[in-house]
Amino acid sequence: MINFGVVSCWKVRGLSMARNAVWSTRYPRSGATNPRPAYWPDTAGVGLGGGESIAELDDPRVDQPVARGPVLGLITGSGVSLAVVNEDLLDPTLGLRAGSASLSRIYPMLGNLGTFRVRAEALILDDCWRYGEMSWQLGDNTVRLHENTTPRIPVIYEYDKQEQMATAYVQAVLAIYYATFQDALRPLDNDEEFIRYGQLFGWGGAPDFHPRLSRFCSLDRALAGQRVDDLIVRIQGRDDPRAAGLAERMARSFIGLYERVIQEYETLIDAEPPPSAGEIAAMQADIGQLQQKIDTLNQFLATLEN
Numbered sequence: 001m002i003n004f005g006v007v008s009c010w011k012v013r014g015l016s017m018a019r020n021a022v023w024s025t026r027y028p029r030s031g032a033t034n035p036r037p038a039y040w041p042d043t044a045g046v047g048l049g050g051g052e053s054i055a056e057l058d059d060p061r062v063d064q065p066v067a068r069g070p071v072l073g074l075i076t077g078s079g080v081s082l083a084v085v086n087e088d089l090l091d092p093t094l095g096l097r098a099g100s101a102s103l104s105r106i107y108p109m110l111g112n113l114g115t116f117r118v119r120a121e122a123l124i125l126d127d128c129w130r131y132g133e134m135s136w137q138l139g140d141n142t143v144r145l146h147e148n149t150t151p152r153i154p155v156i157y158e159y160d161k162q163e164q165m166a167t168a169y170v171q172a173v174l175a176i177y178y179a180t181f182q183d184a185l186r187p188l189d190n191d192e193e194f195i196r197y198g199q200l201f202g203w204g205g206a207p208d209f210h211p212r213l214s215r216f217c218s219l220d221r222a223l224a225g226q227r228v229d230d231l232i233v234r235i236q237g238r239d240d241p242r243a244a245g246l247a248e249r250m251a252r253s254f255i256g257l258y259e260r261v262i263q264e265y266e267t268l269i270d271a272e273p274p275p276s277a278g279e280i281a282a283m284q285a286d287i288g289q290l291q292q293k294i295d296t297l298n299q300f301l302a303t304l305e306n
Contacts (some may be wrong), residue, residue: 002109007116013039014101014120021048022099022122027133044103051096051123059092066218089134095127187250197261209250211235237304248304251297258290 017040025031025048040046062068069085088094102119186192187209194206211234214227237245244252265283268275275283 003107003113003116006105006108007118010103010105010116010118011120014103014118015122017044017046017101018099018120018122020099021046021101022097022124025099026124026126027128027130040101041103045101047098047100047102049098049100051098053091053093054096054125055093057092057125062090062092090129092127095125096123097126098123193254194257197257201261201264207253209246209253211246245304248301251301251304255294255297258294262287262290 017037020034020037021031024034031048036042036046065085067085067090068087099122100120102117104115104117106115107113187206189206189208189210191206198204198206211231213231216223216227218224233243233245235246237243237248265287269280269283274280
């Protein structure tokens with residue numbers, strides 16, 4: 001009875017120790033600051049490891065190409081590139097973790113019985129797909145890529161290393177950056193008139209007219225094509241249904257700028273005390289030039305409507 005009671009006691013302690021080992025190391029804990037329970041001898045064993053996959057948890061709702069494969073064919077400028085999905089990243093059958101405890105002791109009564117051995121195991125399913133555990137350290141879940149951190153895309157997909165996509169992208173950026181038409185693009189985000197009048201009247205800097213591709217995260221070519229078509233509409237405009245293009249938006253913005261400047265000049269001219277005759281003449285000359293620009297832009301808008 002004494003031997004049976006002692007073995008049972010150590011069996012319960014072993015189960016408790018195995019549970020302590022597996023639960024105290026769940027993310028974000030490491031178990032490093034968790035002291036070894038006093039009831040468990042230093043000579044006794046404690047283990048922690050991963051369990052096998054659980055086939056019964058293979059949920060077909062997660063078994064999608066973008067999440068778990070198979071190989072995706074991506075059409076690029078130089079042909080078809082293969083992108084293999086990291087199928088283990090969102091696999092619900094994984095994540096089984098096991099804590100174990102083992103101990104050997106001599107029976108307290110009838111020592112000629114030798115030693116008894118206790119081994120206990122505790123299992124938990126702990127693959128919760130937590131952002132911090134999934135191989136990327138980007139600060140928060142809204143960041144796709146951050147300096148000195150792991151890019152998200154290479155964690156999810158393994159691209160064909162023979163494809164020179166990165167080189168092609170860099171070459172395209174450099175071609176735009178060093179293009180001869182750079183000065184013609186300056187009004188898109190650094191227009192001199194917006195800056196000059198903004199500094200003169202305290203309005204701020206130049207607006208950014210660059211049309212941008214709306215943000216999305218998908219490998220669906222139909223969705224990507226729709227976003228590109230929307231971008232083209234924002235650049236070129238559309239008649240039916242009516243949508244203003246970049247040229248029209250910029251023209252109306254410049255007209256608004258010139259009208260606002262004319263209004264400011266007229267307010268200054270009518271102020272008391274009035275400016276000097278030379279200042280009034282300079283402002284009236286500028287008003288005349290601005291009005292000519294407004295007329296020119298209105299004529300341009302009429303051509304767009306036609």
